[in-house]
Amino acid sequence: MRSADLALLNAERAARRAVVLVTELATGEQRVLTAAEVPDDPLGTEIAARILSGKSGLVERNGHSFFLTVHVPPVRLIVIGAVHISQALAPAARLAGLDVAIIDPRTAFAASERFPDARLLAEWPDDVLPGLALDRYTAVALVTHDPKIDDQALVAALRADCFYIGALGSRATHAKRLDRMRAHGFQDEDLARIRAPIGLDISAVSPAEIAISIVAEIIGAMRKKPARAEALG
Amino acid sequence: MRASGDDVLLQAQAWKDAGRTVAVATVVETWGSAPRPVGSHLAVDGDGLFVGSVSGGCVEGDVITEALDVIGSGTPRMLEFGVADETAWRAGLSCGGRIRVYVERLD
Numbered sequence: 001m002r003s004a005d006l007a008l009l010n011a012e013r014a015a016r017r018a019v020v021l022v023t024e025l026a027t028g029e030q031r032v033l034t035a036a037e038v039p040d041d042p043l044g045t046e047i048a049a050r051i052l053s054g055k056s057g058l059v060e061r062n063g064h065s066f067f068l069t070v071h072v073p074p075v076r077l078i079v080i081g082a083v084h085i086s087q088a089l090a091p092a093a094r095l096a097g098l099d100v101a102i103i104d105p106r107t108a109f110a111a112s113e114r115f116p117d118a119r120l121l122a123e124w125p126d127d128v129l130p131g132l133a134l135d136r137y138t139a140v141a142l143v144t145h146d147p148k149i150d151d152q153a154l155v156a157a158l159r160a161d162c163f164y165i166g167a168l169g170s171r172a173t174h175a176k177r178l179d180r181m182r183a184h185g186f187q188d189e190d191l192a193r194i195r196a197p198i199g200l201d202i203s204a205v206s207p208a209e210i211a212i213s214i215v216a217e218i219i220g221a222m223r224k225k226p227a228r229a230e231a232l233g
Numbered sequence: 234m235r236a237s238g239d240d241v242l243l244q245a246q247a248w249k250d251a252g253r254t255v256a257v258a259t260v261v262e263t264w265g266s267a268p269r270p271v272g273s274h275l276a277v278d279g280d281g282l283f284v285g286s287v288s289g290g291c292v293e294g295d296v297i298t299e300a301l302d303v304i305g306s307g308t309p310r311m312l313e314f315g316v317a318d319e320t321a322w323r324a325g326l327s328c329g330g331r332i333r334v335y336v337e338r339l340d
Contacts, residue, residue: 003249010242010246
């Protein structure tokens with residue numbers, strides 16, 4: 001492998017973009033493809049399918065064996081609100097393999113004593129989300145109960161095309177939320193992507209049960225309509 | 234879904250940038266109950282220091298030995314391990330699976 005190829009591979013991974021290393025096994029010949037370059041590659045169709053599944057593997061073409069090393073960004077969850085549900089949601093999401101960050105400007109809530117193991121940002125969403133670079137591999141859960149905080153993140157999540165956006169609250173609360181988002185210029189087809197009330201309908205009651213219903217809904221969003229599908233544009 | 238922190242390739246790059254010789258091993262095919270999925274990496278430096286895993290520990294020793302040869306020769310090599318293989322006596326997969334591992338030098 002050329003050092004330059006490895007450097008490109010690592011740079012794309014660091015930027016949370018899909019990237020593939022193609023190796024012809026008989027000759028050792030290699031090329032690195034960024035997501036944008038995949039459609040023009042002779043193996044483009046196979047590679048696109050691999051990016052969708054996130055799985056590396058062998059491809060045969062005209063008697064030649066190619067190994068595709070597929071790198072897709074790890075899926076992450078950003079939780080808006082360091083509330084009781086979040087205390088269960090953070091470990092449940094980590095158990096499912098998600099990177100988790102929790103954002104809440106209310107320092108009484110965003111106290112490390114309440115979240116000993118979580119990445120905790122005691123800031124307003126508008127101040128920290130630009131640095132986190134929301135993308136299609138990011139899930140956002142809005143659970144503060146406070147529109148002043150939730151709405152900032154909701155606008156950012158809708159614009160960034162996050163693959164999962166869930167919002168806590170009753171149907172009446174959600175109707176008001178949709179009105180505010182329309183005032184921001186979002187269309188109904190954008191707003192249909194918000195899952196509210198948040199979580200799969202399993203009649204969850206306790207914070208832990210709600211957390212599990214949210215993680216299950218995120219897994220469904222990822223597996224049924226993969227975030228990776230759109231990565232190729 | 235995949236776990237985060239797939240940092241073997243970052244380590245390989247860091248070693249190379251620091252002037253060390255490096256080989257990268259990649260699981261390219263598995264049969265049966267192989268312990269590590271296709272695409273798993275292990276990086277080895279010229280002193281035999283390694284990060285990552287291709288088999289959860291069963292055949293790492295042999296992979297490292299072969300990787301040091303590849304660092305010397307520069308020619309990529311395909312390794313195969315499994316219960317049906319003679320190498321099983323030396324370094325087999327306790328789980329009964331088989332794996333193929335591609336080893337290449339970082340140039």
